[in-house]
Amino acid sequence: MGLIVQKYGGSSVADADGIKRVAARIAAAKRAGQQVVVVVSAMGDTTDNLIDLANQVTPIPTGRELDMLLTAGERISMALLAMAIGNLGFEARSFTGSQAGIITDSSHGRARVIDVTPGRITEALNDGAIAIVAGFQGISQDTKDVTTLGRGGSDTTAVALAAALEADVCEIYTDVDGVFSADPRVVPTARKLKSVTYEEMLELAASGAKVLHLRCVEYARRFDLPIHVRSSFSNLEGTWVVKDRPEGADMEQAIISGIAHDKSEAKITIVGVPDRTGVAARIFQSIADADINIDMIVQNVSAADTGLTDISFTLPKTEGSNATTILKKIQGEIGYLSIQYDDQIGKLSLVGAGMRSHPGVTATFFAAMADAGVNIEMISTSEIRISIVCRQADLDSAVRAAHSAFDLDSDQIEAVVYGGTGR
Numbered sequence: 001m002g003l004i005v006q007k008y009g010g011s012s013v014a015d016a017d018g019i020k021r022v023a024a025r026i027a028a029a030k031r032a033g034q035q036v037v038v039v040v041s042a043m044g045d046t047t048d049n050l051i052d053l054a055n056q057v058t059p060i061p062t063g064r065e066l067d068m069l070l071t072a073g074e075r076i077s078m079a080l081l082a083m084a085i086g087n088l089g090f091e092a093r094s095f096t097g098s099q100a101g102i103i104t105d106s107s108h109g110r111a112r113v114i115d116v117t118p119g120r121i122t123e124a125l126n127d128g129a130i131a132i133v134a135g136f137q138g139i140s141q142d143t144k145d146v147t148t149l150g151r152g153g154s155d156t157t158a159v160a161l162a163a164a165l166e167a168d169v170c171e172i173y174t175d176v177d178g179v180f181s182a183d184p185r186v187v188p189t190a191r192k193l194k195s196v197t198y199e200e201m202l203e204l205a206a207s208g209a210k211v212l213h214l215r216c217v218e219y220a221r222r223f224d225l226p227i228h229v230r231s232s233f234s235n236l237e238g239t240w241v242v243k244d245r246p247e248g249a250d251m252e253q254a255i256i257s258g259i260a261h262d263k264s265e266a267k268i269t270i271v272g273v274p275d276r277t278g279v280a281a282r283i284f285q286s287i288a289d290a291d292i293n294i295d296m297i298v299q300n301v302s303a304a305d306t307g308l309t310d311i312s313f314t315l316p317k318t319e320g321s322n323a324t325t326i327l328k329k330i331q332g333e334i335g336y337l338s339i340q341y342d343d344q345i346g347k348l349s350l351v352g353a354g355m356r357s358h359p360g361v362t363a364t365f366f367a368a369m370a371d372a373g374v375n376i377e378m379i380s381t382s383e384i385r386i387s388i389v390c391r392q393a394d395l396d397s398a399v400r401a402a403h404s405a406f407d408l409d410s411d412q413i414e415a416v417v418y419g420g421t422g423r
């Protein structure tokens with residue numbers, strides 16, 4: 001008998017009808033003879049609504065209480081889903097992350113899974129039941145407090161469980177039919193990828209593609225666990241995330257697999273920084289000490305007459321005020337002139353393993369940006385990715401231009417966005 005882990009996102013279980021529809025799919029898998037473990041997210045926009053509520057009672061909720069609050073969202077959907085499956089004549093048992101043995105470190109709001117001890121899940125399966133697990137949550141090994149894995153973390157719960165249970169596959173059910181060459185909400189002619197490698201998917205997820213949680217892809221790669229991303233609203237085959245793309249598959253997408261975009265970052269420019277050894281180290285150490293993740297960095301050539309330079313870097317908008325406060329504190333010590341904060345930037349990333357062996361990708365990309373009238377403000381690259389920063393207002397047209405320049409457009413509209421409020 002095969003063991004399958006299925007994960008259903010919030011838009012798939014947005015209301016009672018959605019829950020019943022998902023229950024029917026799960027029952028079908030069970031009827032087909034599979035052992036089934038299901039990971040479920042909170043219904044619709046529940047998590048966002050809970051965060052709004054927390055912010056109405058205090059401007060700075062503590063991590064511990066916020067995590068306790070947010071995990072309630074997944075508890076609601078898991079219990080309802082178990083009931084709906086029961087109504088179809090199958091036994092289903094729901095478990096919180098802690099009951100399912102998801103053991104994490106203690107960083108609230110972004111905990112890492114450090115161990116998975118799914119004894120109760122195995123027990124339920126052995127009894128012939130379907131196990132339903134609340135996504136995105138666990139319990140801290142040290143403090144025994146309830147933790148969450150970060151927004152979108154249910155994907156990671158699913159992959160972590162699939163790895164621990166040695167499942168054959170982890171199916172991630174979402175509101176689109178798979179991983180597309182670009183966000184279909186921005187590029188209606190985006191094409192569905194039949195397969196994508198872990199390496200490419202990591203770059204896409206890290207660059208703002210929201211279809212899979214970054215840590216879930218890291219986890220799947222570590223355990224070489226295939227992920228099948230597909231829609232819970234259709235029966236179409238989705239996208240396989242695997243180690244190597246099958247020989248001869250998707251030849252047409254050999255160079256570029258996909259384009260990700262991100263509007264969630266801001267840019268800080270430190271103006272008039274003395275060009276001395278150790279200054280950059282001091283700046284970025286203070287940012288790192290506050291646990292702020294930065295992304296791109298650009299340092300200008302210093303002006304010969306003044307010996308001053310400008311340093312720009314990007315970071316999540318949510319860390320913007322934190323970072324500027326920290327930098328102002330060290331202004332006297334470093335002696336820079338001023339700081340500029342810009343939250344109107346957009347980032348576009350072109351990802352494809354084929355880039356390694358094909359010269360000219362950058363030239364084609366930049367020519368497309370020029371033709372679309374998009375000014376490039378920052379650039380960063382990896383072996384299989386080129387990212388640029390531009391004005392946020394230009395980002396959608398930049399994505400469309402790059403998509404066409406690499407012949408990624410599909411002849412027919414493949415992408416259907418079935419659910420979700422886009423929140």
Ligand code: ASP
Pocket residue numbers: 009010041042047048073135136150151152153154155
């Ligand atoms: N409900 C959580 C969120 O909205 C976790 C998840 O959906 O994966 O971020």
Ligand code: MG
Pocket residue numbers: 009010041042044047152
């Ligand atoms: Mg969600």
